[in-house]
Structure formats: C-alpha cells, structure tokens
Amino acid sequence: MNTITTNPSNNLTRTPVSPKRPTETAPRRPPNFRAGKEGMEHAPPPDPVLLGCHVLNPLEERQPTHPSPRARASSRTKPPLRGGGGRRPEEGTQKTGFLRPEESVAFTFCHRQSANGCDLPPTAPARSRVRATSFMMRDSHTFWSLMSASNQVVEIQPVAGPVNGSIRPPGSKSITNRAFILAALANGPTTLAGVLDSQDTRVMAESLRRLSLNVEQDLERKTAAIEGAGGGPRASAADLWLENSGTSIRFLAALCTLGQGRFRLDGNARMRERPIGPLVDALIGCGAKIQYELATGCPPLLIDAAGWSSRRVSVSGNLSSQYLSALLMAAPACGHDIEVAVEGPLVSRPYIDMTLDMMRQFGARVEEPSPNQFLIASTGYTGRHYSIEPDASAASYFFGVAAVTGGTVTVEGLNRNALQGDVGFVDALVRMGCTARWDADSITLTGGRLKGIDVDMNAISDTAQTLACVAVFADGPTRIRNVAHMRLKETDRVHAVVTELQRLGVRADEHEDGLVIHPGPVTPATVATYDDHRMAMSFALIGLKASGVRIADPGCTAKTYPEYFQDLDQLCAASRRGQS
Known part of the structure; x- marks a missing residue:
C-alpha cells in the first residue's frame, strides 16, 4: 500500500516521488537535463532489454523551443520532466513477469544516444543513433519508470478498426x-x-x-x-x-x-x-x-x-x-x-x-x-x-478515440449533470457527426462520418486540443474560436497545436483567438509536446489512424494523468490484435 502521512511537525513518511524545490532562487540545469525531479542529478534511462530491441531510423525532426513569445525571446532550456507514477528501475535491472502477449503495450519507446551512450538533448545532430524498444509490462510502476526516462519518444500504433470499450478516467484534477x-x-x-x-x-x-x-x-x-x-x-x-x-x-x-x-x-x-x-x-x-x-x-x-x-x-x-x-x-x-x-x-x-x-x-x-x-x-x-468524479477533460481523449476510429466508447462515472463543464465536449462531437447516449452514471459516444464545424470553445478550452486532433479526420475545415486565454496555459497552446499539426503535414491556420484545421494526409513525424500534458494526450489520437506518429516526452502526462498511455493502449488492444 502506498501511503503518505504527515503531521504538523513536518515529520514525513511518503513515497519516493515527491515535489522538491531547488535550493537556488532561479532554477538552473544543464542543457541536456531532461528528466527527474528538480534539484536531482540526471540519471540515464534504463537499458531497453525487456523483450527485444530494434533500431529506428534517426529522428530527423528537431524539437522547437517553447512556443510562447517570452520563451522564444529567451535562451532557457525546456524544464525537466518530473516523475508521477513510479520509480525508475535500478540500473541493470530486468523486469520479469510480464503480461500475456495479447495484453502487451503496443508502443515503441526510443531515446537518442551519442556514440558513448550518453543521452543527448532533442536538438542533437540527426547522426546521433537512436535506440528503441518495443516491450510489455506488468504494472504502472514499470510503465512509468520507462515513460519518465530522459528523451523518451512513444510511437503510437494505429488500430485496425473501430475501437469499442469502456473506461473510467482517474479523478478530476480540478x-x-x-x-x-x-x-x-x-x-x-x-x-x-x-x-x-x-x-x-x-x-x-x-x-x-x-x-x-x-x-x-x-x-x-x-x-x-x-x-x-x-x-x-x-x-x-x-x-x-x-x-x-x-x-x-x-x-x-x-x-x-x-x-x-x-x-x-x-x-x-x-x-x-x-x-x-x-x-x-x-x-x-x-x-x-x-x-x-x-x-x-x-x-x-x-x-x-x-x-x-x-x-x-x-x-x-x-x-x-x-x-x-x-x-x-x-x-x-x-x-x-x-x-x-x-x-x-x-x-x-x-x-x-x-x-x-x-x-x-x-x-x-x-x-x-x-x-x-x-x-x-x-x-x-x-x-x-x-x-471526486472522474476527470472530464481526460475523458475527452477517449471520446476522441471513438470519433476518429468510428467505434463506441463508454466513459463511466460522468453524466450530463457532472460538475465539470468539459462534458460539453461531447456536444461538439455530436455536431461533427457522432452520436451520444447520456445515462445516469456514464456517457457513451459512437463515431460517425465527421464534418468540420465552427465552434466557440471558451467554456471548455481544455478540450480544444482534443477537438483539433479529431478535426484532422473530418470532411471540411474546423474553426475553433474564442480561446485566446489558452496561450497562457502550460504553453501557448494555440501556437503549439498549429505548429505540431503543420509538422504532421496538416494545414492549420493560427488566429489571435484560435485556429482553423484543414483536414489532409498525415506525414510521419515526432510531435513536440512543450512539457504540456494535453499536447501529448490529444496528439496521440492522430496516431490511432495514421502511422508514424511519435509523441516526444510522453512523461509530461504525469501532470494530470500518469497512466494515460497505458489506459489508451488497453482500450485499443482488441482493435490491434491480429495486426502483423
């Protein structure tokens, strides 16, 4: 049992993963410091030897700097990722007792390394070799240990058909x-x-x-x-x-x-x-x-x-x-x-x-x-x-799964009268061509032929990135408006979404208060996430329908949903079985 206790005298007994403020007034870190808690020395990722390794082509894409105007004008490096769900394995340790093959996690993780094996930042030369591994795991601690390692990239494996299933997201952060x-x-x-x-x-x-x-x-x-x-x-x-x-x-x-x-x-x-x-x-x-x-x-x-x-x-x-x-x-x-x-x-x-x-x-x-x-x-x-009811913002990604794959997904624990206004995201998907059923303790969404819409998302802006990724597969453009305040979130989300859609070969236009997405073919690429959990989670949806979509720094989901990629894979597992 993982228990955290404390008392007013500050005698703490807690799990190893705990926020820690650096002793310096201004955070400082070496240029390639990308993982681990603030103030702690970088540790290399575990050697990917779980079930077998293969080598990917070198990643030609260069990750951009932070898209906010202030950050573009500065030379600071991207903040490191912080762990959220488990421990990094001891060096040289090999995990055992994995899930059955039909329950394996269908992701590929890779990290850049120089010739001497040292981790390199994402801006390292393309000639740096890339090591990768496809693997299975038995628990979230193993999963998160690998997810939080330095310079990780997760490649989303497309599904073979509609995704059907049910899921209960974790509790609402808000x-x-x-x-x-x-x-x-x-x-x-x-x-x-x-x-x-x-x-x-x-x-x-x-x-x-x-x-x-x-x-x-x-x-x-x-x-x-x-x-x-x-x-x-x-x-x-x-x-x-x-x-x-x-x-x-x-x-x-x-x-x-x-x-x-x-x-x-x-x-x-x-x-x-x-x-x-x-x-x-x-x-x-x-x-x-x-x-x-x-x-x-x-x-x-x-x-x-x-x-x-x-x-x-x-x-x-x-x-x-x-x-x-x-x-x-x-x-x-x-x-x-x-x-x-x-x-x-x-x-x-x-x-x-x-x-x-x-x-x-x-x-x-x-x-x-x-x-x-x-x-x-x-x-x-x-x-x-x-x-605390399940997180409606997190639920948007699973509704998005149904929308882009044409499947049927039930999200448990939410209903029309939920405290969180983000359940209104379902109404936007219905406008795009999906159908929804609202029950007393669940919401079920079935995908349909998607069409572009013009939508004001001011009230549910935390789901705007999800809708933008769903819109890639619609017939006709989608206009998301009245979300200028998204620029002050974990990153300038308007600019970041436009930048990464363009990186994937999708035409996207940036406006002061939002963006327009023009559907089109997806080009394989590595999506930068800007230390923004919602960038990682929403862009994963595109990879369910288009091959070659890789998500950089998947560990940033620790901010609100450490087990997101594991839950996404479990939901999609049946639609991937039988793929070669």
Missing part, C-alpha cells in the same frame, strides 16, 4: 485540488474519495503539509484525509514549490493571505512566465502585502499575510477563471461577509460553477444577485466526506 483547499480551510476532518494522484495534486498536498496541515493519503485506494485548520494556515512561514500547477499556486496564494506570516510561492521556468497579476492585485485589495521577486507580474511571490480587511474586492476574469475561484474559496473563511465582483468578461465560466457548487457542499453560503457579482457570508466550512 476537483481534487479544490477539495484539498476547502478541506484545509474547514473546521474538522475531511475524507476524500477518488483522489487523483498526479504531479499537480502532489504539489498541492505537499504544500498543505508545509503549511502545517495534517494530510494523509492512500495512493492505492485513491483516498485522502485532511484535518482542517478552521481558516488560514497554521504555519507562520513556508516556502512552497508548485512546479507548473496553475490551480495550486493560485489557490494557495489566496489561502496563505488568510494566515499570519510570510510565505513564498514559486514554480518551474514556465510557471515564472504565467501571469498572476490580477489575483495579486485583488489579494492586495483584501489587505495582503505581496511582492514579485522578479518584478514580472508572474511568480515567484513573497506574501506577508495578516488576514483580510476589505469587505469588497474585484478581480479581472479575462485571462483565467482560477483567479476568481481562488478568491471565492478563501472568502467564507476570511472572518467577515464580503462581496467579490468580476471586472470585464469572464472566461471558462463552468469552472466557476464547479467552485460554487463545491463551496456550498462544504457549508458556504453564496449568492449571485447579478451575473459575476458574488455575496459570500462569513460561514467558514465544515469538514465532510466528499467523492
């Missing part, structure tokens, strides 16, 4: 991290079921421990127990390392301002490019003193907290709904009634509805007398048992 915050603010204990175990949720849980909250997790049973503080954090000082988890740094920034003391919040290189100014301005309006260490409007933040004094606060909502969610969740524990108002347009409104629903389930009283104006009573929260 709900898990909100539940952690509400439980921390609550009076009394809270137990959570269906907790997602991923990089984003681990940095959240570890940060709560650093704030002297008692957090216990059973990773196998997917449960967590939190003893609430009945308000702000108990600790008077803490240094929090949030990797690239936007929900974590934003929600915790608001939580910390309810306390008394000094708190520092930081993350990886991409986090230091993601704006947090609207939330900081609002929290300063609440009475907090906050400084930007780098004076960029982005983390790291230094917070001197003394509680909230204001009874009205406003926040901009046009860049991210997480700023508003952070304020809303903290408000019932601030010690007095407060009004929270949104300035200008609000993106991703379904996530605000999710936040409000969860707040009320933990005992908050919130009114919305006019759109985007919230009156919150000083009720605090009460600990409770709370079940």
Whole structure:
C-alpha cells in the first residue's frame, strides 16, 4: 500500500516521488537535463532489454523551443520532466513477469544516444543513433519508470478498426485540488474519495503539509484525509514549490493571505512566465502585502499575510477563471461577509460553477444577485466526506478515440449533470457527426462520418486540443474560436497545436483567438509536446489512424494523468490484435 502521512511537525513518511524545490532562487540545469525531479542529478534511462530491441531510423525532426513569445525571446532550456507514477528501475535491472502477449503495450519507446551512450538533448545532430524498444509490462510502476526516462519518444500504433470499450478516467484534477483547499480551510476532518494522484495534486498536498496541515493519503485506494485548520494556515512561514500547477499556486496564494506570516510561492521556468497579476492585485485589495521577486507580474511571490480587511474586492476574469475561484474559496473563511465582483468578461465560466457548487457542499453560503457579482457570508466550512468524479477533460481523449476510429466508447462515472463543464465536449462531437447516449452514471459516444464545424470553445478550452486532433479526420475545415486565454496555459497552446499539426503535414491556420484545421494526409513525424500534458494526450489520437506518429516526452502526462498511455493502449488492444 502506498501511503503518505504527515503531521504538523513536518515529520514525513511518503513515497519516493515527491515535489522538491531547488535550493537556488532561479532554477538552473544543464542543457541536456531532461528528466527527474528538480534539484536531482540526471540519471540515464534504463537499458531497453525487456523483450527485444530494434533500431529506428534517426529522428530527423528537431524539437522547437517553447512556443510562447517570452520563451522564444529567451535562451532557457525546456524544464525537466518530473516523475508521477513510479520509480525508475535500478540500473541493470530486468523486469520479469510480464503480461500475456495479447495484453502487451503496443508502443515503441526510443531515446537518442551519442556514440558513448550518453543521452543527448532533442536538438542533437540527426547522426546521433537512436535506440528503441518495443516491450510489455506488468504494472504502472514499470510503465512509468520507462515513460519518465530522459528523451523518451512513444510511437503510437494505429488500430485496425473501430475501437469499442469502456473506461473510467482517474479523478478530476480540478476537483481534487479544490477539495484539498476547502478541506484545509474547514473546521474538522475531511475524507476524500477518488483522489487523483498526479504531479499537480502532489504539489498541492505537499504544500498543505508545509503549511502545517495534517494530510494523509492512500495512493492505492485513491483516498485522502485532511484535518482542517478552521481558516488560514497554521504555519507562520513556508516556502512552497508548485512546479507548473496553475490551480495550486493560485489557490494557495489566496489561502496563505488568510494566515499570519510570510510565505513564498514559486514554480518551474514556465510557471515564472504565467501571469498572476490580477489575483495579486485583488489579494492586495483584501489587505495582503505581496511582492514579485522578479518584478514580472508572474511568480515567484513573497506574501506577508495578516488576514483580510476589505469587505469588497474585484478581480479581472479575462485571462483565467482560477483567479476568481481562488478568491471565492478563501472568502467564507476570511472572518467577515464580503462581496467579490468580476471586472470585464469572464472566461471558462463552468469552472466557476464547479467552485460554487463545491463551496456550498462544504457549508458556504453564496449568492449571485447579478451575473459575476458574488455575496459570500462569513460561514467558514465544515469538514465532510466528499467523492471526486472522474476527470472530464481526460475523458475527452477517449471520446476522441471513438470519433476518429468510428467505434463506441463508454466513459463511466460522468453524466450530463457532472460538475465539470468539459462534458460539453461531447456536444461538439455530436455536431461533427457522432452520436451520444447520456445515462445516469456514464456517457457513451459512437463515431460517425465527421464534418468540420465552427465552434466557440471558451467554456471548455481544455478540450480544444482534443477537438483539433479529431478535426484532422473530418470532411471540411474546423474553426475553433474564442480561446485566446489558452496561450497562457502550460504553453501557448494555440501556437503549439498549429505548429505540431503543420509538422504532421496538416494545414492549420493560427488566429489571435484560435485556429482553423484543414483536414489532409498525415506525414510521419515526432510531435513536440512543450512539457504540456494535453499536447501529448490529444496528439496521440492522430496516431490511432495514421502511422508514424511519435509523441516526444510522453512523461509530461504525469501532470494530470500518469497512466494515460497505458489506459489508451488497453482500450485499443482488441482493435490491434491480429495486426502483423
């Protein structure tokens, strides 16, 4: 049993994979440092000798630099991958006891090596030889150990026909991290079921421990127990390392301002490019003193907290709904009634509805007398048992499998009334020609002849990359609009999707607020993922219908779904049997 426990004295017993902040103020790493936790020395990937090796042609494609404007202007290297689901095998160890052949994982992993066997960065000369292995595995720890190794590439094997099956994705990242915050603010204990175990949720849980909250997790049973503080954090000082988890740094920034003391919040290189100014301005309006260490409007933040004094606060909502969610969740524990108002347009409104629903389930009283104006009573929260539904954003990839292969896939644990607005992705696929059945505890999608559509995805932008990849196989172009805020996510997602579709030979046009996809033949290539989990997961769908699609750095899925490629392969296994 993988159990994580802690107590307010910070005597920790936890699994080996744990977020760790480097001791330096600014992260530094050698140019070819691509895997492992921050601050840890790079270890070479395991020798691929599990069931047999073969050599692929050298990878001619060069991975681009990070597509965001700031990153294009800088010379920084791409942040390393962090592990999320298991341990790297001991050097020289050969795994045994694999699955039966019909259950084998149909992926090919390869990594670049120089003549002396040392790993090379993805920009290494094409003459560098490429070693590869096709293999089977028996568990997620073996799988993830290989996935998280340096410079890995996964080649997606096309299916022979329609994919049919059912799957239950892991718990929602958005709900898990909100539940952690509400439980921390609550009076009394809270137990959570269906907790997602991923990089984003681990940095959240570890940060709560650093704030002297008692957090216990059973990773196998997917449960967590939190003893609430009945308000702000108990600790008077803490240094929090949030990797690239936007929900974590934003929600915790608001939580910390309810306390008394000094708190520092930081993350990886991409986090230091993601704006947090609207939330900081609002929290300063609440009475907090906050400084930007780098004076960029982005983390790291230094917070001197003394509680909230204001009874009205406003926040901009046009860049991210997480700023508003952070304020809303903290408000019932601030010690007095407060009004929270949104300035200008609000993106991703379904996530605000999710936040409000969860707040009320933990005992908050919130009114919305006019759109985007919230009156919150000083009720605090009460600990409770709370079940986390499967991740609807992750479900979009499996609905996409049905759409591109013409199969039928059932996603269990979700329905029309799910907390997550991303179930609306199904409606977009229906517009493209699929059919859907909504049941009390599942959604079933059957693929059909796909047609291009013009769609506003502002409310469900986390599924826009999925739709873009499905659109490759439609009759006619697809226009995705009103998603300019995607440029401020883990990467500039609009630019990244256009770039990688073009790399695959698919015509794609970039617009300020979105993109247009023109269906066409797919050219074999290695897709760069920019340390963005959704790039890796969505582009894998193209490989189910077109050969030669390889996904670089598949380990980036650790952010929200460490076992994604394993689950995808299991779903597609029956459609691959009999292939030579």
